[in-house]
Each structure stands twice: as C-alpha cells, then as structure tokens.
Amino acid sequence: MTYTKRILLYSLLSVILLFSFGCPPRIPPDALKLTEKSIEHRQLQTRIYDTKDEAKILASCAGLMQDMGFNLDESETELGVLVGSKQRSAKKASQVAASIFLAVLTGEAVPVDDKQKMRLSIVTKPAGEEQERISVRVTFQRIVWNTQGQICKKEFLDDPEIYQEFYSKLSKSLFLEAHKI
C-alpha cells in the first residue's frame, strides 16, 4: 500500500469514527405523542370507585403495594400519587435451559436474564361530573439485568392480566366494586 493510499484509508476511518461520535441516538419522534394505543392503555390501567374518600383509596393502595412486596419510594397525598419498587429475580427456566444447550454446543456462555427492578406508580384523581367518584390508574415498568450485569430490557408492562389481578385485589381490600372507564 502506498503512503497516499494509507493516508486516505486513515482519513476515511477517522471520518467514519467522527460521524459515529457526532450522531448520538435521537429521541424517537413519537416519544411524547398520544397514539391510538394511549386510550386503550388508559382503559386497561384505570378503574373508577364510587367514593369521595381519596385518602382511604390511597391508604388501601399503599396496603396493597405492601401485600405485593413493593416498597414505598414516594407518596404525595395532595396529588394522589404513590410510587413503589421491588427487586426480584428475572431468571426463567426455559431461558437458562436454552443457554446451557447453546453453551454445550458452542462452548460459550450466553448471558440470560438475571435480576430485575420492578416499579409502579398509582395515581388517584377525583372523577365524575361533580367529582363524586375517584379514578385509580396504575402503571408498571421494569428494568432487567443479565448474568453479565448489563441492562438487557427496559420496558413498561402492558399485559392485561396484570391489571385485572391488581384491580380485583384492590376491590377486595376496599369492599367496593370497580367500574371500567
């Protein structure tokens, strides 16, 4: 390779590197846009109770959070906000089995889901024409770390069964029937 060619190659490499430095991942354009899914999610995550007693609902929610093993991170009664989190194992037998199988085949360990931090926020709000009812909305999310200690999942949890189970528990502890929106 001649000297000029080498210089050209170096410059080309530098330009590519500089570009990759100068282009941080951009925020998705619809990150803060309401979509059709938003209403679906709202219906899934919200229930309305026939009571005016917001403090009682919040107290029941806090109790339920403890029942579910969450620790209270933050609460603001004036605005109807409860925030909680917990750390749990994220191991799945099927994933571990697949990893062992691959390791035997290739001789290399494949990282699998190891630990997770699960978070929830519960928000209550007066609802109805005369603010005679209280709406409750819960949202869940989690971060998963793999066996190499790297974050491998960041996601919100939108499985309808999670929300159904949550509200059936809340209704039981409130002795009130939950209405869908």
Add this chain to the structure above:
Amino acid sequence: MIKKSMYTATLFVIALTLLGCATTQERLLDSKEGQVKLRSIQTRVFDTTNKEKTLRTVIATLQDLNFVIDKADHIIGSVSATKLNRYALRMTVSVRPRGEAQMLVRANAQYQDKPVTDPKTYQNFFTSLEKAMFLEAHSVQ
C-alpha cells in the same frame, strides 16, 4: 514511513480528544446549551389559576404517555417521571403561577444520557397536555 504513520496516529488521537472535550463542569451545568432559547422551547402558559388541577393533569398526561411517576410535590409544584420503552426517557415538569390569571408549565427531558433540546418533542408533549387540560397552551417570549 513509521514516523509518518505515528504522526497520523497522533493527529487522530488529538482529534478524538478535542471531540470529547466537554468538561465535567459543562456537563454538570449544561452551560453549553443555549439556556434562554431552551427555556422558551420548554415552557408554555395556560389560562388557569388552579395549580392542583394543572399538576394532576400533568401527571395524567405523563401516564397517558406510558410514564411511571417517580416523584410529585404539590408545594414545589413539580412532577418527575420515567418512560421505559427500550430507551429510558426521564422528564421533570414544574408548574408555577404567572401573574394573577395564569400558570406556567415548564418541562425538561433527558433521553438516555442526553438532554432533549429538540423543539418538536416538547411541542408534542404540550399538545398532549393541552388535550387533557381542555385549554390552549401559549408560548412565552
């Protein structure tokens, strides 16, 4: 020949060092960002005096956008929340009275490890908030 290659390599290293030249102070205080311009991108005014309702609507809007709330404070008038959707997006929204008849809402966002400075993203947020507030958001100059 080796000398020349060394020379190129040195230049390359210097170029890289210059690129990553934001100091800790600049990163800590975001002093490189155009603060006045950014503030106006991040701020809107609503014709209401109801701080609690504004805050509750901000919280509801954040939940609509798939955020999980991190923190809320009625007295300070601020809400923080995080959205996880393969990426991590963190927002703080503050609400305070402006004059006798208005509330000022300011939002700032952080995408992964970078501040969000794109006006369109904030515009989308305020459009979502407007719908929930049933009020128009005015820009402040």
